[in-house]
Amino acid sequence: MPLPRDQWLDVARKVDWTYRYVSEQEIFPAEMSGTPWLAHDEAWSDWSEAYRTSYREYVQNQSVKDLSVLAVRDALDKQHVREHLDQSWLQLVKFHLGMFALGEYAAVAAELRMARFGRDSAWRVMANLGALDEIRHTQIPLLIGHDLLNVDDNFDWTHKAYHTDNWLIIAARHVFDDMFAAANAIEIAIQLNLVFETGFTNLQFMALGALADRADHHVFEKALVSIQTDEARHAQIGHPVVRALLRHGGRDYVQYLMDKMWWRSWRVLIATTGTAMDYLTPVKARSRSFKEFVEEWVVEQYMRNLEEFSLELPWFWPMFLNELDDAHHSLQVALYNTRTLLWFDEPSPTEPERAWLRAKYPSWESTYEPIWDRIEDAWARHGEAASLAYALPGICNLCQLPTAFASPSRNTACTLKHDGRTYLFCSQPCRWIFEQQIDRFTEHKTLVDRIVAGEAPSDLIGLHASMGHETAASMGRDLRRGLDQWRLTGVPLAQMPSA
Amino acid sequence: MLVHLFGHLQGDVVLRVVFIDTGRTVEALANQLQAWGPELYPHPITAATVRNEGGMVLELAATLTQAGLHAGDIFSVEGVGL
Numbered sequence: 001m002p003l004p005r006d007q008w009l010d011v012a013r014k015v016d017w018t019y020r021y022v023s024e025q026e027i028f029p030a031e032m033s034g035t036p037w038l039a040h041d042e043a044w045s046d047w048s049e050a051y052r053t054s055y056r057e058y059v060q061n062q063s064v065k066d067l068s069v070l071a072v073r074d075a076l077d078k079q080h081v082r083e084h085l086d087q088s089w090l091q092l093v094k095f096h097l098g099m100f101a102l103g104e105y106a107a108v109a110a111e112l113r114m115a116r117f118g119r120d121s122a123w124r125v126m127a128n129l130g131a132l133d134e135i136r137h138t139q140i141p142l143l144i145g146h147d148l149l150n151v152d153d154n155f156d157w158t159h160k161a162y163h164t165d166n167w168l169i170i171a172a173r174h175v176f177d178d179m180f181a182a183a184n185a186i187e188i189a190i191q192l193n194l195v196f197e198t199g200f201t202n203l204q205f206m207a208l209g210a211l212a213d214r215a216d217h218h219v220f221e222k223a224l225v226s227i228q229t230d231e232a233r234h235a236q237i238g239h240p241v242v243r244a245l246l247r248h249g250g251r252d253y254v255q256y257l258m259d260k261m262w263w264r265s266w267r268v269l270i271a272t273t274g275t276a277m278d279y280l281t282p283v284k285a286r287s288r289s290f291k292e293f294v295e296e297w298v299v300e301q302y303m304r305n306l307e308e309f310s311l312e313l314p315w316f317w318p319m320f321l322n323e324l325d326d327a328h329h330s331l332q333v334a335l336y337n338t339r340t341l342l343w344f345d346e347p348s349p350t351e352p353e354r355a356w357l358r359a360k361y362p363s364w365e366s367t368y369e370p371i372w373d374r375i376e377d378a379w380a381r382h383g384e385a386a387s388l389a390y391a392l393p394g395i396c397n398l399c400q401l402p403t404a405f406a407s408p409s410r411n412t413a414c415t416l417k418h419d420g421r422t423y424l425f426c427s428q429p430c431r432w433i434f435e436q437q438i439d440r441f442t443e444h445k446t447l448v449d450r451i452v453a454g455e456a457p458s459d460l461i462g463l464h465a466s467m468g469h470e471t472a473a474s475m476g477r478d479l480r481r482g483l484d485q486w487r488l489t490g491v492p493l494a495q496m497p498s499a
Numbered sequence: 500m501l502v503h504l505f506g507h508l509q510g511d512v513v514l515r516v517v518f519i520d521t522g523r524t525v526e527a528l529a530n531q532l533q534a535w536g537p538e539l540y541p542h543p544i545t546a547a548t549v550r551n552e553g554g555m556v557l558e559l560a561a562t563l564t565q566a567g568l569h570a571g572d573i574f575s576v577e578g579v580g581l
Contacts, residue, residue, distance in 0.1 A: 393514060394516055402513055408510045415573055
């Protein structure tokens with residue numbers, strides 16, 4: 001008779017032993033395992049997390065989940081995509097796939113670093129499964145992007161994006177390098193698993209999945225929700241790591257890592273999710289606004305995490321709350337004005353979209369609508385070229401995103417002078433993070449720094465090519481008008497289900 | 500000497516990069532910032548006030564060197580009628 005699960009599970013998870021030929025510190029050096037360095041018997045031996053999954057159970061569960069995604073893919077042929085998906089929604093999907101597919105692949109190495117240098121065997125087992133998760137989270141978007149290639153060639157950015165120096169991708173690489181690629185096991189557990197995965201991926205996968213369902217894109221919806229079930233499991237790695245550090249004098253360090261990565265994650269989500277939810281989702285598919293999703297899915301979850309560990313709110317919390325009404329709207333203007341440097345198309349809001357934005361954001365009408373009116377006026381008077389930016393936006397030396405997070409009446413940018421050089425930041429929290437590890441960040445050059453130094457082309461054609469936009473067809477444009485109307489004829493507008 | 504500065508034009512939502520010679524005046528700097536943001540300002544505006552990052556008002560007739568503006572600095576322009 002087989003043993004009950006509870007009697008054998010720890011034999012598979014808890015396999016630590018006493019080292020005879022080398023010391024524990026040699027096997028788990030602080031540079032890779034993290035600090036504070038604590039002996040296993042002292043701090044890590046009771047490490048555990050809620051899921052307690054074995055490899056066998058993992059394979060069984062993942063097989064079922066993969067079959068579920070593939071079944072939906074098989075049931076909905078390419079004709080469905082052509083006939084039912086709104087062109088605007090396809091831009092959102094193209095944006096998402098480019099930003100995340102190979103970012104997930106980079107996370108494989110992070111999970112494997114914990115699988116080697118995590119301080120307890122149960123942590124290492126869980127991280128091994130996390131690495132398999134991240135491979136899956138790369139393969140599924142690549143599959144979806146590949147399927148959509150016959151709708152739009154630019155879906156090749158699903159794979160191509162991270163191999164370019166496109167400015168949004170530089171920003172993504174910068175934060176993911178900091179979050180996990182250039183981090184030790186403790187930093188990865190707190191920054192990637194706890195802050196990003198428990199704090200923010202609910203928004204990126206569950207909330208976006210809900211919108212995908214309403215937009216009639218069921219393969220994408222199924223994939224997002226399936227991925228989030230993995231995230232919810234391996235995100236649990238962070239909790240016991242934090243608990244161990246809090247018991248052994250690491251409170252200030254935990255607070256710092258969480259504050260830092262909260263702000264950095266917020267910056268990524270403004271760009272990827274904020275603009276996508278409120279400007280690229282078809283109006284009839286919208287349920288809640290980005291702000292409402294953040295308040296429900298991000299803020300509440302993060303507050304629970306802080307409460308669990310008796311940690312403080314970040315010092316910049318009021319700034320974060322202030323940005324909920326403005327930041328992604330400002331960035332949308334910047335993205336639209338520089339759309340030829342993107343791999344997806346951007347819309348100028350139509351009247352139904354404007355009405356939705358006015359209803360969801362009471363200050364939008366007075367703050368942002370006049371800007372869109374001026375852009376429309378410029379187009380009407382001088383043609384499409386007048387709707388494009390003549391000058392590059394400044395780029396933040398920390399988050400690498402355009403310094404576009406001010407409302408028109410409130411410029412939040414600031415500088416720091418260090419070693420004879422002036423660094424630019426979009427906000428005080430970005431400058432604070434930079435100052436905490438100044439040697440880590442000073443050598444990195446923004447796109448503007450590279451142009452000033454002669455290391456990137458300063459002419460527009462050369463700049464496009466350097467970012468991976470070698471041909472006109474690979475550049476983003478106005479979603480509904482302007483040049484190259486032929487690109488829009490292949491995909492008719494969708495008939496959306498009623499809200 | 501040609502330098503790059505970051506300008507915020509009142510009513511805009513981004514800082515814009517401006518390349519300019521340090522021998523030019525603060526007024527010329529303000530005009531160049533406006534000229535490089537035509538999609539937001541199709542109707543020319545008159546520069547009224549230029550400030551440095553600390554909020555100090557800069558003399559329009561001063562050169563950038565005299566005004567203490569160096570490569571990488573932030574400035575803001577407030578125009579009439581905005």
